[in-house]
Structures are given as C-alpha cells and as structure tokens.
Amino acid sequence: MTRVLIAGCGDVGSLLGTSLAHEDHEVWGLSRNPESVGLGIRPIEADLADPGSLKGLPANIDFIFYTAAAGRRDEASYRQVYVEGVRNLLTLFERRRVAPRRIFFTSSTSVYAQEQGEQVDESSPALPQSFAGQLLLEGEELFRASQIPCTVLRLGAIYGQGRAGLINRVRQGVANYRDDEVHYTNRMHRIDCAGALRHLMGMPDPEELYIGVDQEPVSERELLFWLAEQLGAPEPQAAATPSSRSGNKRCSSERLLKAGYRLRYPTFREGFAAQLAEFKGSV
Ligand SMILES: NC(=O)c1ccc[n+]([C@@H]2O[C@H](COP(=O)([O-])OP(=O)(O)OC[C@H]3O[C@@H](n4cnc5c(N)ncnc54)[C@H](OP(=O)(O)O)[C@@H]3O)[C@@H](O)[C@H]2O)c1
Numbered sequence: 001m002t003r004v005l006i007a008g009c010g011d012v013g014s015l016l017g018t019s020l021a022h023e024d025h026e027v028w029g030l031s032r033n034p035e036s037v038g039l040g041i042r043p044i045e046a047d048l049a050d051p052g053s054l055k056g057l058p059a060n061i062d063f064i065f066y067t068a069a070a071g072r073r074d075e076a077s078y079r080q081v082y083v084e085g086v087r088n089l090l091t092l093f094e095r096r097r098v099a100p101r102r103i104f105f106t107s108s109t110s111v112y113a114q115e116q117g118e119q120v121d122e123s124s125p126a127l128p129q130s131f132a133g134q135l136l137l138e139g140e141e142l143f144r145a146s147q148i149p150c151t152v153l154r155l156g157a158i159y160g161q162g163r164a165g166l167i168n169r170v171r172q173g174v175a176n177y178r179d180d181e182v183h184y185t186n187r188m189h190r191i192d193c194a195g196a197l198r199h200l201m202g203m204p205d206p207e208e209l210y211i212g213v214d215q216e217p218v219s220e221r222e223l224l225f226w227l228a229e230q231l232g233a234p235e236p237q238a239a240a241t242p243s244s245r246s247g248n249k250r251c252s253s254e255r256l257l258k259a260g261y262r263l264r265y266p267t268f269r270e271g272f273a274a275q276l277a278e279f280k281g282s283v
Helices: 011-022 075-095 129-147 165-171 190-201 220-232 254-258 268-282
Strands: 003-007 026-031 041-043 065-066 102-108 118-122 152-156 157-159 175-178 185-189 209-212 237-239 250-252
Touching: 003 011, 011 026, 011 129, 011 190, 041 065, 041 129, 065 075, 075 129, 102 129, 102 190, 102 209, 152 190, 157 268, 165 220, 165 268, 185 190, 190 209, 220 237, 220 268, 254 268
Parallel strands: 003 026, 003 065, 026 041, 065 102, 102 152, 118 250, 152 209, 157 185, 175 237
Antiparallel strands: none
16 A cells, blocks of 8 residues: 655545545645545645645655646746745655655646647657746656656647536637647646556656647637537637637657556547537536
C-alpha cells in the first residue's frame, strides 16, 4: 500500500484519488474546501498559499499529485497556486526526513506559445507569452529544481462530465470559429487525465515531462460542426472574433503512449459521444 497526497483535490484529483483508494492505497486530498473530495479520500483542509496551514500534512507520503488549479484567470490567482503553493509544498517536503518518491504536477499545454498549427512534442520550445503559461512554467521549474524527483504532465483542455460549457454554447448556437485560418485545438478527457497520472505513478522511472492530450488535435471548426451534428444544433458560424481564444498547435502524446498508457478516449469523438450519452441519460 502506498501513501498518496493529492494537493488541490478537485475534479481530476478526486477521480484519481478515488481509483487509488479502490486499489487500497491510502489517499489524502487537500483543498481549502475539502468536503467534496471523492469517495475513499481522506479530506485535509489547508491552503497551499499558507505555509502554516500545511504543517500537519501526513508523514511518509510516497507520491504527491499537485493537481491544484487557479479558481480565477488572473495573474494573482495563478501566481498563488502555480508558484507560491508549489514553493510552499516543496519547502515543507524537502525538509522532512523521509522525502516522497516522486511528485507529479499537472501543468498545461498553454506553456507552448506556438500559433501556426505547428507540431508540438516534449522537445518543442516552451516560450509562453501569456501570464498563465509563464506562471505555469515557473511552477514547473520549481519542481525541476527540487531534490525530489518530479514528473510534469502538460494537459490539453480537459473535457468530460461536469464540463458542459462548449456543448451548451453549441446547443445554443453561439459557438463560433475563426473565419481566417484552420485553428487546431488539443484536449484530454478527464478520465484519461486521471488514468495517465495513475499510469505514470506505476512506472519505475518515468520521464520528467509528458504531454497529456488525446491522439487527434482537431480544428475548432471540425469539432464545432461535429458537436452541432450530434446535438441537432444550428450550424456554427465563422466569426472575426471567435468565442474561444486558445493557441493554435498540434500537440502529440506519443511519449505518453510509448510509455504504455492506453487512452480510454483516443479522440474527441469517443469522449464527447460518452459525455453526450451521459448527459441524455441524466435528463
Ligand atoms: N481545466 C483545464 O482545461 C486544464 C487544462 C490544462 C491543465 N489543467 C490542470 O489540471 C489540473 C486539474 O484540473 P481540474 O480541472 O481537475 O481542477 P479543479 O477541479 O478546479 O480542482 C482544483 C483544486 O485545487 C484546489 N485549490 C485551488 N487553490 C488552492 C489552494 N490555494 N490551496 C488548496 N487547494 C487549492 C481547489 O479547491 P479549493 O478552491 O476548495 O481550495 C480544487 O479542489 C490542474 O492542475 C489544472 O491547472 C487544467
């Protein structure tokens, strides 16, 4: 049995934690409001940005998953979670007599600023222009500089149950796409985010960096038309000012796949089909 701490135990963290608890691992889930951590996870109320609140964290932790997310898209929130929180947690565990075997950090493909539809893998330059990408990269660098072994998983846009924003926009006919270019987007189903983290934990010597996306970067237009067809919604329209503003790149998860992870949802088609079926089942 291993002892696992999930720091920032929200959606992906809870999915992962509950599946680890099912395997009889001992799992703690930390957040400021831990009443909603998943089944089988022991809640810890603490604030990663407040070192004093972290002092009572359990001893002899084998693995940490840092899956905290900024609740707001502003620089102060990002700095608090992806830089200060990381620094606080590392300082605490580096001082302990028994260090964790490894920390896993869920970063984002937004650290890549590529905007011309380039192929991106782990060897591609990460030169973020946005504060979000820059602060995530700063967090990654803190982990890399730590004495504790660390693996970063750069996730694409997470989708799946509980994340209905895009589906609702398509249904309402207000989702649109750029009219001037093919615009590639990258995503990973939430079940695969948790599954990939579980897979990496089981590897004796994982690499320091993986990209976590599915196997098909898809143009925004193709995705919106596909969803509209499934939903019987109006045809999405081209717009000079599109409803989403993510970068334009084609990320590859080949390293993760070569490491033996099998995606439950290899493309948006399987993933959204499952999400839409759940959605219809719940109405
Ligand atoms: N959403 C995406 O499309 C996307 C894309 C790429 C990467 N990621 C990364 O993937 C990971 C998982 O995302 P998710 O959607 O599962 O996140 P989520 O559901 O929003 O969960 C994040 C958790 O972090 C906790 N948290 C935030 N600030 C905290 C603090 N100061 N102290 C303690 N806990 C704190 C939140 O709880 P409280 O607010 O109650 O404390 C929440 O439980 C995150 O690291 C995220 O950055 C997400």
